[in-house]
Amino acid sequence: MVVPMRASTEPAPRAVAGAPVVDIKGLSLTYEAADGPVYALSNVDLQIAEGEFVSFIGPSGCGKTTLLRVVADLEQPSGGHIRVNGVSPNEARLRRDYGFIFQAPALYPWRTIRRNVELPLEIFGISKAERRERSARQLELVNLKGFENKFPWQLSGGMQQRASIARALSFDPKLLLMDEPFGALDEIVRDHLNEQLLRLWDKTGKTVLFVTHSIPEAVFLSTKIVVMSPRPGRIIDIIDASSLGRMRDLDIRETPEFLQIAHRVREGLRAGHSYDD
Numbered sequence: 001m002v003v004p005m006r007a008s009t010e011p012a013p014r015a016v017a018g019a020p021v022v023d024i025k026g027l028s029l030t031y032e033a034a035d036g037p038v039y040a041l042s043n044v045d046l047q048i049a050e051g052e053f054v055s056f057i058g059p060s061g062c063g064k065t066t067l068l069r070v071v072a073d074l075e076q077p078s079g080g081h082i083r084v085n086g087v088s089p090n091e092a093r094l095r096r097d098y099g100f101i102f103q104a105p106a107l108y109p110w111r112t113i114r115r116n117v118e119l120p121l122e123i124f125g126i127s128k129a130e131r132r133e134r135s136a137r138q139l140e141l142v143n144l145k146g147f148e149n150k151f152p153w154q155l156s157g158g159m160q161q162r163a164s165i166a167r168a169l170s171f172d173p174k175l176l177l178m179d180e181p182f183g184a185l186d187e188i189v190r191d192h193l194n195e196q197l198l199r200l201w202d203k204t205g206k207t208v209l210f211v212t213h214s215i216p217e218a219v220f221l222s223t224k225i226v227v228m229s230p231r232p233g234r235i236i237d238i239i240d241a242s243s244l245g246r247m248r249d250l251d252i253r254e255t256p257e258f259l260q261i262a263h264r265v266r267e268g269l270r271a272g273h274s275y276d277d
């Protein structure tokens with residue numbers, strides 16, 4: 001799926017230096033469902049600085065996807081404030097400030113990998129030469145050079161997800177919003193993609209917001225881990241994992257420091273759970 005964006009080629013104004021890329025204060029969101037209101041988010045405060053890798057973890061239905069969708073201007077909050085790169089989510093969307101990556105790669109089977117990656121650029125009338133140049137660059141970044149002319153069904157699930165990351169990068173957005181992108185993949189593929197994603201993040205300096213159910217994945221990837229409570233989603237703990245360094249290999253998961261952070265995430269999840277129901 002491609003998030004609608006404006007065709008403007010004007011450079012986006014820079015956010016104020018030092019200001020958070022995502023600034024959320026007192027945010028709440030209630031869905032009006034047919035059988036009554038669903039309180040999805042309550043009083044969420046969060047600041048994310050440029051270049052951070054932030055994971056969101058919490059029980060099913062706690063509002064992780066909802067929070068990402070608010071940042072992406074796909075849901076409107078019921079209360080509170082949110083700024084993305086110093087502007088409203090709507091303005092950020094129109095400026096193409098972010099790319100969204102979903103759990104399913106959602107590639108069009110009748111288009112080659114290159115033409116899938118180029119689709120958002122095509123929609124906005126970017127010239128063929130520029131499309132080629134950008135898609136080649138992004139596909140190289142996700143290690144899919146040489147697969148440009150394949151169709152999605154000729155690629156493994158992990159490769160398809162890498163293609164969808166390349167597509168989200170096609171406009172070179174500042175922010176990557178990733179909603180359980182590797183949730184459907186087996187553990188070995190997932191480990192590999194986690195390493196690749198970390199390298200990509202390091203190389204590009206993007207700010208990443210990443211939803212996951214996996215504690216090891218959250219700790220391995222993140223500079224910051226946001227632990228959320230069951231519905232209505234609130235932030236229980238924000239854990240700084242930057243002490244693990246920027247570039248990590250999978251062996252780090254055996255270290256006492258890693259295990260200590262994972263333990264704190266687990267404790268937060270446990271504390272947030274109500275065992276009364």
Ligand SMILES: Nc1ncnc2c1ncn2[C@@H]1O[C@H](COP(=O)(O)OP(=O)(O)OP(=O)(O)O)[C@@H](O)[C@H]1O
Nearest residue numbers: 031033038040059060061062063064065066067231
């Ligand atoms: N459009 C909607 N209308 C009504 N309720 C909704 C809507 N979208 C989500 N919800 C409800 O809001 C709550 C939060 O949903 P959300 O998808 O954000 O949770 P989540 O933490 O991402 O869950 P999961 O980990 O299972 O993906 C859930 O109870 C969900 O059923």
